[in-house]
Every structure is written in structure tokens, then in C-alpha cells.
């Protein structure tokens with residue numbers, strides 16, 4: 001009889017433990033929901049090669065709130081996913097421009113452009129965002 005009582009007590013303890021872990025799971029779920037604030041957008045960024053890709057993506061990822069950034073060397077275009085409660089598109093444009101690269105809205109910093117490795121000195125007239133029709137806007141009047 002004692003054994004039965006003991007095993008009931010063990011089962012009860014197990015139920016309590018499993019309930020606790022259930023409530024932990026709920027917290028995790030809530031955190032995942034928070035991440036759904038992320039917006040995914042793409043825009044044109046000029047650049048040449050794999051090294052440009054690294055620099056551009058690093059610049060975009062350095063913005064607090066950016067979850068991921070992938071630059072397409074062929075399309076001259078970046079896909080960014082970011083939390084729109086933490087940052088906005090303009091901050092991402094600015095961060096990339098500060099690293100020396102032209103974006104659709106913010107032109108790359110001249111000094112940073114000059115200090116890019118030779119292979120990365122992209123053509124400042126280059127058409128960016130090559131799959132979309134946004135090419136009607138002309139951003140090619142660079143200072144030099």
C-alpha cells in the first residue's frame with residue numbers, strides 16, 4: 001500500500017514538473033511572436049564583387065534591429081529583414097552609404113568610396129535594383 005502511495009506521489013511530482021516546462025514553452029512562443037514584427041524589403045545598392053557583398057551586408061547588419069541582409073551581386077540589390085519597431089529603412093540606407101556604397105536613396109560616402117579596394121570601386125552610373133522598374137529615377141549625378 002505504501003508503494004502505491006509513493007508512486008502516486010511520484011506521478012504527481014512529474015505532473016508538476018511537466019506543467020512547469022509547459023509554461024516555459026509558452027514564454028518561448030511569445031518571444032517568437034515578437035520577432036514577427038520583422039519586415040522584409042529590398043532596394044538597390046551598387047557594388048561589384050564578393051568583397052563588396054561582405055562590406056554591404058556587414059554595414060546593413062550593423063544596424064540595431066536588422067535580422068538579416070543579403071546583397072545580390074547580379075541584381076545590385078539587397079534583401080533586408082528588420083524589426084520595424086527598432087529601426088527603419090533610412091537608417092539602413094545610411095549605414096550602407098557610410099561604408100561607401102550607393103543606395104537608391106542615399107549616395108555612398110565619397111571618402112569611404114575612395115578607400116575601397118580597387119576591385120570594389122564600382123561604376124557610379126551603374127544601374128541598381130535591376131529587376132524592378134524603379135530605374136526611371138536618376139540618381140547618377142554624383143559630385144565627381
Ligand SMILES: [Cu+2]
Nearest residue numbers: 049051052120
Ligand atoms: Cu568589391
